[in-house]
Amino acid sequence: MNPIDFLLSPLAYDFFVRALVASALVGVACAVIGSFVVLKGMSFIGDAVSHAAFPGIVIAYMLGLPIILGGAVASIVTALGIGALTRRSGLRSDSIIGVLFAGMFALGVALFSSIPNYVGDLFHFLFGDVLGISVSDLLALSLLVLILLVVVRILWKELLFATFDPLGAGAAGLPVRRLDDLLLILIAVTIVISLQAVGIVLVVAMITTPAATAQMLVQRFGKMISTAALIGVASAVAGLYLSYAFDLASGAAIVLVETALFLLVLLVTSLRGRRAA
Amino acid sequence: MTTAMPAAKTTLAISIKGVTAGYGERAAITEVNLDLAAGSLTAVFGPNGGGKSTLLKCIAGLMQPWSGAIDVLGAPVGVHATRVAYVPQAEQVDWSFPVSVDEVVAMGRTPRIGPLGRIGAADRAAIDEALERVEMLNLASRQIGELSGGQRRRVFIARALAAEPEIYLLDEPVTGVDPVTQEKIMNILDAEAARGRTVIATTHDLACAAQRFHDVVALAGRVVVHGAAQLVLDREVLEKTYGGHLVPLAGGGVVLLDDPHHQHGAHEGHE
Amino acid sequence: MRRLLFVLLMALSAGACGGAPNASATAPNDTYRVITTTSVFADLAKMALGDAAYIESIVPAGIDVHTFQPSPSDVEKIQSADLIIANGLGLDGWIGSLIEASGKGDVDTLLLSGGLDQESGWVYLSNAETSGALDPHIWLDPKGGILYVQRIADRVSRDAPDLATRIAVSSAYGVNSIAAVDQDLAAEFAAIELSRRKIVTMHDAFGYFARAYDIKIVGVAVAAPGQDPSAQEIRALIDAIRAAGVTALFSEVQLPSKVLDQIAAETGTTVLQDLYSDALGAAPADSYLGLMRTNADAILGAMQ
Numbered sequence: 001m002n003p004i005d006f007l008l009s010p011l012a013y014d015f016f017v018r019a020l021v022a023s024a025l026v027g028v029a030c031a032v033i034g035s036f037v038v039l040k041g042m043s044f045i046g047d048a049v050s051h052a053a054f055p056g057i058v059i060a061y062m063l064g065l066p067i068i069l070g071g072a073v074a075s076i077v078t079a080l081g082i083g084a085l086t087r088r089s090g091l092r093s094d095s096i097i098g099v100l101f102a103g104m105f106a107l108g109v110a111l112f113s114s115i116p117n118y119v120g121d122l123f124h125f126l127f128g129d130v131l132g133i134s135v136s137d138l139l140a141l142s143l144l145v146l147i148l149l150v151v152v153r154i155l156w157k158e159l160l161f162a163t164f165d166p167l168g169a170g171a172a173g174l175p176v177r178r179l180d181d182l183l184l185i186l187i188a189v190t191i192v193i194s195l196q197a198v199g200i201v202l203v204v205a206m207i208t209t210p211a212a213t214a215q216m217l218v219q220r221f222g223k224m225i226s227t228a229a230l231i232g233v234a235s236a237v238a239g240l241y242l243s244y245a246f247d248l249a250s251g252a253a254i255v256l257v258e259t260a261l262f263l264l265v266l267l268v269t270s271l272r273g274r275r276a277a
Numbered sequence: 278m279t280t281a282m283p284a285a286k287t288t289l290a291i292s293i294k295g296v297t298a299g300y301g302e303r304a305a306i307t308e309v310n311l312d313l314a315a316g317s318l319t320a321v322f323g324p325n326g327g328g329k330s331t332l333l334k335c336i337a338g339l340m341q342p343w344s345g346a347i348d349v350l351g352a353p354v355g356v357h358a359t360r361v362a363y364v365p366q367a368e369q370v371d372w373s374f375p376v377s378v379d380e381v382v383a384m385g386r387t388p389r390i391g392p393l394g395r396i397g398a399a400d401r402a403a404i405d406e407a408l409e410r411v412e413m414l415n416l417a418s419r420q421i422g423e424l425s426g427g428q429r430r431r432v433f434i435a436r437a438l439a440a441e442p443e444i445y446l447l448d449e450p451v452t453g454v455d456p457v458t459q460e461k462i463m464n465i466l467d468a469e470a471a472r473g474r475t476v477i478a479t480t481h482d483l484a485c486a487a488q489r490f491h492d493v494v495a496l497a498g499r500v501v502v503h504g505a506a507q508l509v510l511d512r513e514v515l516e517k518t519y520g521g522h523l524v525p526l527a528g529g530g531v532v533l534l535d536d537p538h539h540q541h542g543a544h545e546g547h548e
Numbered sequence: 549m550r551r552l553l554f555v556l557l558m559a560l561s562a563g564a565c566g567g568a569p570n571a572s573a574t575a576p577n578d579t580y581r582v583i584t585t586t587s588v589f590a591d592l593a594k595m596a597l598g599d600a601a602y603i604e605s606i607v608p609a610g611i612d613v614h615t616f617q618p619s620p621s622d623v624e625k626i627q628s629a630d631l632i633i634a635n636g637l638g639l640d641g642w643i644g645s646l647i648e649a650s651g652k653g654d655v656d657t658l659l660l661s662g663g664l665d666q667e668s669g670w671v672y673l674s675n676a677e678t679s680g681a682l683d684p685h686i687w688l689d690p691k692g693g694i695l696y697v698q699r700i701a702d703r704v705s706r707d708a709p710d711l712a713t714r715i716a717v718s719s720a721y722g723v724n725s726i727a728a729v730d731q732d733l734a735a736e737f738a739a740i741e742l743s744r745r746k747i748v749t750m751h752d753a754f755g756y757f758a759r760a761y762d763i764k765i766v767g768v769a770v771a772a773p774g775q776d777p778s779a780q781e782i783r784a785l786i787d788a789i790r791a792a793g794v795t796a797l798f799s800e801v802q803l804p805s806k807v808l809d810q811i812a813a814e815t816g817t818t819v820l821q822d823l824y825s826d827a828l829g830a831a832p833a834d835s836y837l838g839l840m841r842t843n844a845d846a847i848l849g850a851m852q
Contacts, residue, residue, distance in 0.1 A: 013783055014814045015807075039374060113617070124776075124806070131782060132806030134813070157387040164374050164384070167365050168433075171337035172388045172440065173358025219420040221375050240779075247778040 010244055018138050019130045023240050023254060026197040027206065027232030029145045032152055033190045034211035034232075035225045036163055036183055044094060045082055045184075047204040048101035050191045052078035054108030054200055057125050062115065067125070068192060075188035078104060083184050087177075128199035128251035130240075137196060144193045148186060159183065160221055197236075198251035209258040210235065216269045231261060289351075290315040290444055290475035291336060296345030298328075298335050304343070305331040307499050313477065315443070318470035320486035321479045322509065323496040323518050329479035330366070332496060333446050336477070337363045350443060359388040362437035364447040367430065372422045378432050379417040382407055385439035407438035410465055427458035434462055438469075445469060447478040451485055463489040483509050483533070580708050582700075583629040585640040586613050587828040588687060589660065589696070591836040593633060595725070596700040598718030600711040601630075606643075609834065613639060613826040618646055626650040631704060636661045637684035638675070639826070658703050660696050661686050668695055673755045685825060689756035690730035690840060697722050729837055730760075733844050737761035744851050748789055748817075749798045753825035757843070766792040777807060789815045796850035798823045822846035 010016040037046050053071040060070025078100055085100075086093035124132070133141075152159065161169040162179040170176040187207075194203045214227035239254030246253075293311040297304050306328035313319055321329050334340040336347060338354040338361075350357040362385065385407070386400045396404075408414040411431035421429060430450065437445055445466070451459045463485065466476050470491070480486055486493050487509040495501035495508070495518040508514050515533060516523055523531045580601040584590045590605035597603065604625060607616045626632055627650040634643045636659035647657060661684055664670035670692070675681040686692035701719035705712040737745065738761075746764045747754070758765050767788040777785065789797075789811070797812050799805060799821045812819045823846060824839045833842040 010779065010783065013786060015782055015786075015810045016779060018810075019779070039371075129776065129806055131776065131779060132810050134806065134810060155392055157384070157390065158392060160376075160380075161384045161387050164376060164381075165365065165370060167337075167339055167369060168363055168384070168436070169387075170339050171358065171361060171363030171446070172385075173338075173355070173361075174388060215375065219375050220377055220380065224375050244779040247780060249776075250779070 015131055018133050020240055022130055022133050022138055022141055023197050023236035024233045025141055025145045026194040027236035028229045029148055029190050030194055030206040031210040031228035031232035032225055033187055034207035035228050037207055038211040040163055043208045044097050046187060046207045048097045049075050049079045049188050050200050050203045051101055052104035053192055055104055058108050058111040072192045075192050076185055079184035079188040080181060083181055125195050126199050126201055128197055130197045130250050133196055141193055202251045202255050205255040209262050213262045213265050216265050288315040292348040294346050296342045298331055298340055298342040309500055313475055315475050316470055316473045318476045318491040320490040321494045321496055322486050327497040329496055330448055333448050333479055337446050360442050361444045362440045362442035364433045364437050364450060366448045377418050377420055378413055381432050382435045382439050385436040403439045403441060407435040410438060411435040427454045430454050443474055445476045450478050451482055581629045582631045583625050584633040585643050586826055589633050592696050593700050595722030596697040596719045597704055597715055600714040609828040611827060618642055622646055623650045632657045634659055635684050637682050639684040664695060683755045685753045686756055689760040690726050692756055693726050694723050725837055729840055736848055740851050746792045746794050747798055747847055748794050766794055786811055786815055796820050820846055
């Protein structure tokens with residue numbers, strides 16, 4: 001089969017096109033938020049918040065409520081909780097995050113094990129279910145990604161200032177604490193909307209890796225975000241095609257592409273750096 | 278020792294009454310009373326741990342005093358925060374952050390522009406003028422990590438200038454930079470004070486304080502003295518402020534041993 | 549991994565309780581106790597034994613057998629059983645560790661699916677998802693159900709000869725009921741023209757059923773429960789569905805799937821959640837005969 005056929009033929013199937021669009025949207029959203037996460041060193045928080053979604057999902061399922069609602073509530077509460085606890089208590093923040101991370105996930109596992117029946121949908125939230133995404137799912141995803149991007153665009157200057165120099169920003173009158181909380185909420189929302197594409201376990205990679213790669217390539221924050229978004233989309237498309245060609249789990253394939261790109265860029269930039277030295 | 282007040286000007290830019298503040302259990306400043314008039318150019322000096330940074334952070338609204346009150350431009354701290362510019366110590370910035378010189382300076386305009394606004398012509402003009410005054414216009418697109426120490430300092434001065442504030446709070450603005458940059462920075466601060474802006478800077482450089490500032494505040498946990506800049510060279514003032522750091526010389530006179538990185542007492546509070 | 553830990557825990561506690569399994573305190577007298585893995589086999593056992601024995605199943609109705617997670621109370625049930633009935637062939641492999649943990653052995657177990665080819669000339673089908681393995685869903689062909697009933701009857705009669713007469717009566721009646729249903733279904737499916745006798749199911753359970761009535765299984769959405777089809781498998785299924793002109797996709801009550809919904813949307817077919825394979829459900833599928841009838845009605849309905 002020639003390359004053109006290989007690329008075009010799956011596009012004849014609705015489910016594949018939807019999966020492609022969904023993965024690309026998730027790639028963009030995660031990369032944009034991920035740029036802030038990477039620069040603020042919050043990747044661990046991202047992982048914690050994604051795992052914290054699990055008990056929310058299980059509880060929502062048990063109560064017959066929409067799963068994504070439960071996940072969103074649990075993620076947002078955990079994210080804000082991490083923010084409040086790290087500001088308040090004397091413990092190092094990574095201890096607090098680690099405690100919440102493991103505790104919430106364990107709660108989810110315990111609740112899940114109490115459900116007697118096989119629950120396919122829950123399993124998919126661990127590892128993604130992008131091939132099963134429906135038209136309404138995709139519309140909801142598109143809307144949420146759009147809102148996310150609009151919020152970031154509107155508060156761009158404020159978020160940049162508060163991320164780069166919280167002291168200076170606070171002194172200049174910006175509500176730094178509220179901006180921090182807003183960022184935590186945006187992280188939580190991004191994670192929840194990405195769960196269907198890649199699942200709880202891998203979403204932290206989609207947030208961290210493209211942004212970390214972009215950081216090695218560009219010098220301005222705006223360029224970093226757009227480069228990260230581009231990497232996110234390209235990886236999503238490439239990953240999905242790879243999973244199609246080799247019968248791999250789609251979420252994992254996407255993350256593997258992102259990781260490979262990161263390592264490649266790392267190699268190239270460090271070689272270039274050594275030569276210049 | 279009585280305070281020798283500078284000639285009274287009409288407006289009080291900053292009024293500090295009975296402020297005590299610190300970190301954890303330990304107070305860094307105690308019962309500070311200070312009035313700074315508009316247009317004043319004041320250096321705050323004293324030993325490490327004496328509370329210089331703490332005082333500045335309280336005025337900037339970055340720290341809550343345990344007691345007392347601070348009024349800035351006639352209202353409590355925070356009300357007029359957009360009219361205050363704060364230049365942090367060099368160590369507190371992430372130099373690997375992917376921002377260019379002009380992006381940092383543009384941040385100074387953010388509070389003015391507000392969330393839904395974009396950078397307009399007036400903002401652009403203020404940014405460019407600030408860059409020109411610090412002589413960094415040609416380096417506008419350089420990433421800040423690629424700058425020298427002196428250049429980095431000038432970028433943050435430019436950010437403060439671009440904000441067009443009424444009050445400048447600078448934490449060690451001339452510490453650790455070359456004399457040429459020091460000169461340029463002091464010229465700018467001078468010019469701003471002459472325009473009626475209020476400038477307060479903390480410093481370890483007593484010579485600079487004496488020569489380039491109008492007034493000084495000696496701070497060693499408490500205000501030792503607040504008066505004309507020459508007070509920096511007053512032996513009694515120095516003794517009361519620095520205590521054991523003064524070493525008398527054989528032929529008369531004293532030398533002050535004050536290593537900027539030596540901690541006198543507890544932390545100055547580098548958050 | 550989880551089951552291994554569970555078995556270790558159970559073995560330790562069983563050992564601590566004094567080793568040799570003895571009659572449980574809850575055994576109401578000398579009633580012969582039969583424990584089956586699933587509700588389907590429990591009903592088949594009832595058809596074989598009538599009220600000659602006490603019968604209970606481990607997996608409750610409506611729960612998927614393949615992904616069932618046993619609990620400590622299940623070990624107790626097995627400890628007090630005279631006969632443990634399982635299917636084998638990979639359907640209910642988890643019973644092995646339970647049996648070990650309870651201190652019972654092969655001698656107390658009846659594997660319904662084993663050796664049917666030699667004993668009764670049964671022809672096994674191969675398992676779609678695991679190459680080299682056989683399809684375990686023998687009971688979904690009524691003739692297989694009959695074999696199961698006979699096996700259970702023979703075994704318990706041998707174990708408890710005093711019950712043999714009662715068992716002979718029950719099982720004869722049971723076998724006849726199943727045979728009657730088999731005849732009905734054969735006639736009803738024969739009435740459908742061959743080109744319409746096609747179905748797509750959720751997982752690969754209906755091989756024997758399809759063989760019995762000459763139904764063509766066009767494709768299977770999920771090769772094994774708990775696993776998702778890959779993109780290429782979905783594509784192949786869509787192509788097969790379109791080529792075959794199937795109008796309904798059959799899911800099962802306990803196996804929800806977004807993927808199946810999307811395949812249905814893309815091919816313009818409907819998803820019916822009415823098939824039962826490994827477990828009984830609510831009435832009228834609350835007995836083996838009811839299950840067969842319900843499945844047949846649903847499938848026939850989709851084929852009209």
